[in-house]
Amino acid sequence: MPRFKSVHKGLKLLPVDFDKQLLPGSFEHALCYLVDHELDLSGFHARYRNDVEGAPAFDPAVLLKIVLLAYSRGIVSSRKMEAACREHVLFMAVSGDSQPHFTTLAAFVSNMGDLAAKLFAQVLAVCDRQGLIGREMFAIDGVKLPSNASKARSGTRADFLRQAEKMEKAARAMIERQRQSDHSPEGEDQRAARQLERLQASARQLRAWLNDNPEDHKGVTGRVNLSNRTDNESAKMATGKGVIQGYTGVAAVDEKAQIIVEAQAHGTGAEQALLGPAVEATAHVRSPDTCYTADAGYHSRAGLEQLSAAGIPAYIPDNGYRQRDPRYAGQELHLSKPDPLWDKNPKPRASKLYTPADFRFDPEQKTCVCPAGKSLYGNGSHCLIKGLRAIKFQGAMRDCLACLQRAKCLRNPEKTAARQVAFFLPRAQREDDVLEQMRQRIDSPQGREMIGRRFATVEPVFGNLRYNKRLDRFTLRGRERVDGQWKLYCLIHNIEKLATHGAWQ
The missing domain is CATH 3.30.420 (Nucleotidyltransferase; domain 5)
Structure with a gap:
């Protein structure tokens, strides 16, 4: 039986040089160089007033490195960021062995505001200086x-008003039942009291939201959009x-x-x-x-x-x-694929009624011939159907009543005498x-x-x-x-491009 050298797993004490963990050409190397030498973080520094008194604060450069490195690795939770700073060597190297609390990281991202746009603009300027923007x-x-918003808490002010009235009515009914009922066990009284308290609290919150938002939320088209009590600037889409x-x-x-x-x-x-x-x-x-x-x-x-x-x-x-x-001809064959082995060969169509596509329409001569070879006569050349110009045709009674294809042409052959069909005309476009x-x-x-x-x-x-x-x-x-968080992700993409194209290697 062959013998192999043992592989060590688990805890091991090793001396680590943090600077050597940042390999040139990697994302973390480009990130640290940008933050330390290129980006202006004076906007973050202006928030602190502890130069004379107060406890030392974490350097905004360190917090920014931690957040961007975590986002680049798919880590969004501030608790996981805190754990990574304790357990992962790369996060230790980037942060200088700092271990900020998760609330510090969450507040840093949440209160970034317009500073994320300034950071994005600075990184974009570096990309331009490196010749990565072609402008073609x-x-x-x-x-x-x-x-981070609840879809269930969306609606108009009228919807919320009805909900508040319904909650208040239910609370009044609960109070009345408690007055009229005999003495209940102590456990049931406590449960009913907690339920009543939650119902009244929800009604008060809803009334407060209605007072703070006297008008419905309108979109860019002027139509009334659904408001959201969790995040009123988000939208249901x-x-x-x-x-x-x-x-x-x-x-x-x-x-x-x-x-x-x-x-x-x-x-x-x-x-x-x-x-x-x-x-x-x-x-x-x-x-x-x-x-x-x-x-x-x-x-x-x-x-x-x-x-x-x-x-x-x-x-x-x-x-x-x-x-x-x-180039897109036949794409309808790929719209529905139950499994990877789905047969893409065209299936024979089941028998159905004739559609306008089965009629031969000549837009120049304004004539129409049915599938049976009979000519239809026009009974409307300037019609509007749902705002679109159309021309209508109807079959002759002598042709339709004696036609052997009535079952394929008419939905109700026993009630309808002749087939009618309409064709939409193209809109007149100016050059x-x-x-x-x-x-x-x-x-x-x-x-x-x-x-x-x-x-x-x-x-x-x-x-x-x-x-x-x-x-x-x-x-x-x-x-x-949300705009700031989206810019941070896009900023990470640009930093990866700087690292990939050999900047600061």
């Missing part, structure tokens, strides 16, 4: 993440995995080295309204030749008119561009219309190339933040604090 294309995209209560994190990424040039968090799921703020915030970074790309969620007339008025080139597709692009111009730009070879470049630029960035950094939710409340 900025790709904009966003991700919807839940926040639909995602691919259901409805969440949270924020949308938006990032503008430069194509050259995938540097995030702007990061914002907004309490809305309407992406059309987020294009303008992202473009305006990157004005100091872009050049006159910088073009913007985004997905179809950011396509709107107002946004395109704003870009056109400013003379900013952009490639923002509409929702129907995939139907026009031959100078911004939507038509963008449509032509996207359908061009250059536009299709830009769509592919957008995918390759911004999607890996969100993959790094969501998967590698395990960012699955925001842990703070309030837009300013």
Whole structure:
């Protein structure tokens, strides 16, 4: 039987040189160099007034290193950060063997405020100085993440008013029952008293919230949005995995080295309204030749008119561009996959009624022929169906009543005499219309190339933040604090790019 050298596991006392734990080219080496030599932390220092009296405080540089290193390793909990500073050599080396309490770390992140934006701008300036920003294309995209807010506590003021009245009515009923009932055992009296106290406390909190918020929360479109009593600046938004209560994190990424040039968090799921703020915030970074790309969620007339008025080139597709692009032909075969071994071959369609697609419609001659080969006559050439222009046709009675395909053409053949069908007409677009111009730009070879470049630029960035950094939710409340936490994660991504491209090795 072979013999191998023993492997030691567990506790062992060793002398450790903290400086040698920070290997050149690693994230922690770039982080420590940035914090110690590049970043201006005077905004953090201004918060302390213990130069004459008071206990010594932890250096903000140390706290910042701990938080950023923890975020880069997928650690968000301040308790886990405190434990890492006691148990992990790398955290000891970065913090200089400091062991701040978890409440100190939590308060540092929560009270950072606008200082996170200043840190992000300073790191971005270092990236620019290292030549990592090409200014040829900025790709904009966003991700919807839940926040530290309860989805169940969302509603309008009318909803909350009804809830408060219902709680107060239930409390009065409990009091009345206690007055009319005979003497109950001591345990039941105590339980009823605690239940009544909780119900009255909830009603008082709800009334206080209504007094502090006299108006409904309105979104960017002016419509009344649902308020949230936990975090009123968050929003209820639909995602691919259901409805969440949270924020949308938006990032503008430069194509050259995938540097995030702007990061914002907004309490809305309407992406059309987020294009303008992202473009305006990157004005100091872009050049006159910088073009913007985004997905179809950011396509709107107002946004395109704003870009056109400013003379900013952009490639923002509409929702129907995939139907026009031959590269996406057959994509419907991959929309539903029960398992990895799902058969992607087209299945024979079951028998169903004829749809307008089965009728031969000639938009030039304004004629229509049914699947049985009979011509239909027009009975409405200027119709409006849900605000869209349409033309209607109806089959002749002599043809429809004697047709052998009535069962496939009419839903109720015994009641309906003739088939009617309508075709929507394309909207008349002017050549100078911004939507038509963008449509032509996207359908061009250059536009299709830009769509592919957008995918390759911004999607890996969100993959790094969501998967590698395990960012699955925001842990703070309030837009300013959530925006700061989102900027910290994007700042970590930029520091990784500095380390990867050989800065300070």
